[in-house]
Amino acid sequence: MSTLLKGGGSFSLNEGISLQDWLDNDESSNNSIDETKMSVQKKMTLRSEKIEYTVRKHRTAKRLKLVISCDGNCTVTLPWRMGFVSADDFIRKNAQWVLEKMKAMKKIGKNSLFARHDRVEYLKLKEHARAMVARRLEKYAEFYGFEYKGVAIRNQKTRWGSCSSKGNLNFNYKILLLPQRHADYIIVHELCHLKEFNHGKRFWNLVGQTIPEYEKIVKQLKVL
Numbered sequence: 001m002s003t004l005l006k007g008g009g010s011f012s013l014n015e016g017i018s019l020q021d022w023l024d025n026d027e028s029s030n031n032s033i034d035e036t037k038m039s040v041q042k043k044m045t046l047r048s049e050k051i052e053y054t055v056r057k058h059r060t061a062k063r064l065k066l067v068i069s070c071d072g073n074c075t076v077t078l079p080w081r082m083g084f085v086s087a088d089d090f091i092r093k094n095a096q097w098v099l100e101k102m103k104a105m106k107k108i109g110k111n112s113l114f115a116r117h118d119r120v121e122y123l124k125l126k127e128h129a130r131a132m133v134a135r136r137l138e139k140y141a142e143f144y145g146f147e148y149k150g151v152a153i154r155n156q157k158t159r160w161g162s163c164s165s166k167g168n169l170n171f172n173y174k175i176l177l178l179p180q181r182h183a184d185y186i187i188v189h190e191l192c193h194l195k196e197f198n199h200g201k202r203f204w205n206l207v208g209q210t211i212p213e214y215e216k217i218v219k220q221l222k223v224l
């Protein structure tokens with residue numbers, strides 16, 4: 001996921017966190033260094049904020065391109081013949097956009113599924129996850145007419161959720177960072193185990209009553 005500012009002047013910020021973005025992001029981080037590129041790290045003070053950025057020259061670049069990546073890093077790519085100073089000028093000219101987007105992307109990056117969360121972040125995310133799960137569970141439990149005992153939000157390494165034979169539902173706190181429809185699927189999945197404690201046809205029929213596209217979601221969650 002990244003946000004792009006081109007010399008021509010059209011901006012876009014992808015605010016949402018979608019599965020496709022994660023997958024795309026993984027692929028694009030495999031860039032290897034080659035000799036058609038030249039890059040320097042630079043610093044500047046922009047409206048009294050210190051920023052760091054990377055300026056790259058690329059032999060095939062046709063025009064100036066500015067990208068703020070999902071961790072908030074700023075990279076300007078220049079056509080080979082352009083002077084490095086044109087990157088500084090471009091950033092200064094678009095100072096507000098650059099500062100806003102760097103901040104926004106840093107925030108999104110911190111909340112991403114693959115970020116490492118320290119204890120404080122974990123507790124905060126856990127609290128938000130608990131509220132979100134409670135809200136959605138109430139809705140789906142009412143639809144199905146199922147009753148559950150307790151709900152726990154945990155830091156589980158390998159599972160999104162589980163359902164105990166006593167009727168307790170457990171969810172991974174990272175469910176909060178999934179697209180809502182995927183989170184809903186996980187909630188419905190565990191909820192339906194209250195009735196069908198297996199993955200048989202009747203179980204999936206139950207799930208499909210509220211998440212008819214569950215097969216697609218199951219596939220997407222598998223590649224995460």
Ligand SMILES: [Zn+2]
Pocket residue numbers: 189193198199
């Ligand atoms: Zn299951």
